Amino acid sequence: MAGIHITDIEAAINYWRERKPSPDGVTLAPELRALAEVYALMVYHRQDEAAERGFPAAAYAAWQAWYQTQPDTPCIAICSTSQGDAECKGCGRRFDEVQRWPEFSPAQKRQVWRRITQRGEAWRFNRYAERAREAASAPASPPQD
Structure with a gap:
């Protein structure tokens, strides 16, 4: 089962x-309290991932709200997996990740995003970085059935 990385919880x-900034420097919004509790437990137990399944509902809802602000796919419309590459030169995903992306859970997608971002070798991070920025600023299109 996929895990939600601590850096994603920090971002959320x-x-x-x-x-929702604190009005008095002490009080936290409910979303922050929920995420902070998960974060604190992860730090205490020295874990860098929390399982998506079993994530506290309020914390997961707060994380999902942040997740919805992130680009869904790393695709920059230059897919070399369609030409037989095992890993896409454009986005950095492996062939199976490109094929199965629609069925991935949010945590699975974020795991792939983390890996390709850390590597930073795909064209989306260098040669065609401007395409990635444009795609990130474009309004999200509704899901197609």
Whole structure:
């Protein structure tokens, strides 16, 4: 089962801190409290991932709200897997990840995003970085059935 990485929880916390700042420097919004509890337990237990299944409902909802602000796919419309490459030169995903992307859970997608971002070798991070920026700023299209 996929896990939600601590850096994604940190990003979600920062998202909510900006969206719902503390009125007095002490009080936290419910979304922040929920995420902070998960974060604190992860730090205490020295874990860098929390299982997506079993994630506390309020924390998962807060994380999902942040997740929805992120680009869904790393695709930049240059897919070398369609030409037989095992890993796409454009986005960095492996062939099976490109094929199965629609059925991946949010945590699975974020795991792939983390790996390709850390490697930073795909064209989306260098040669065609401007395409990635344009795609990220474009409004999300509704899911197609």
